[in-house]
Amino acid sequence: MKTEIEVFREFLAQKGMRLTPEREAVLVEVFAEHDHFDIDELFMRLRQKGQRISRASIYRTLPLLVESGLVNEVYFEEGHLHYEHIYGHEHHCHLRCLGCRQIVEFRDDGVEEAEKRIGQAKGFETTGHKLEIYGYCPQCQGKKK
């Protein structure tokens, strides 16, 4: 399997763009931790590691990572988008606890089939899906407001 950097470099080249040190630093940091993140977090993490990079560059780089398929927008909350890296990981969806806000990842073949089935029914050629299930985790059951 190609490394993330190779994938990104090829994606950029195909658009006549370069893999600059800034873009590479963002990419590396995005894959450094397996967790959801937002842009400000990413900026802080890069700063703490001594990277000199502007917010503007991060804001410019993330849509490229999404477009290249390396990263996913996960959800919009607290007024901004949250992301996750997906390259090298099996596709998964999210179960969100309405009590403690924790997020559990899961994979389910039925959902993959549903994508195909519904696409066919409507004449769509599908490319992917995003499923979020809401509820209460074992610890939060009974505590519902």
Add this chain to the structure above:
Amino acid sequence: MKTEIEVFREFLAQKGMRLTPEREAVLVEVFAEHDHFDIDELFMRLRQKGQRISRASIYRTLPLLVESGLVNEVYFEEGHLHYEHIYGHEHHCHLRCLGCRQIVEFRDDGVEEAEKRIGQAKGFETTGHKLEIYGYCPQCQGKKK
């Protein structure tokens, strides 16, 4: 079935809040058209119908409608949230064309079952879900960039 207004009034009463003329106007307008909308659109529609209402009141009212279960956040795009009214409609999900941006609603029992199945597997008591499927509609197939 209760009317939307009754549902909203009860929801508000239970929180010690009132159903004011402004809140009612927002509610009525939200249910006046079956389509996705954003807050600015709603503001314009209310204005055109001669309603004097401030943006602040609309921003304050919509989260209440969502909390009461009458309205749903559908997606975040173009820098802001989009909503739909759901009370009195069967639960449905969305198929989105990546070419022309059109949105097709669908309902699928398999997805409902998946919610239950996955909730059980993870010990969650589920309350709902949101599924978006991405792809290309019949007209846009072949036009992919």
Add this chain to the structure above:
DNA sequence: ATGCAACTGAGACTCTATCTCATATTATCC
């Protein structure tokens, strides 16, 4: 009618995200 809590509107403010532009970097061609 009076008092009180809830509510509204206008505008100030905050915060996310984008844009501008001068400067810097990189690739390419000679």
Add this chain to the structure above:
DNA sequence: GGATAATATGAGATAGAGTCTCAGTTGCAT
């Protein structure tokens, strides 16, 4: 290697969504 052109960056300005403040208003309960 040096010149040139295309691409990229950073800093700060700007735009726009959404929230907050506060003075004045409304509506309910007694």
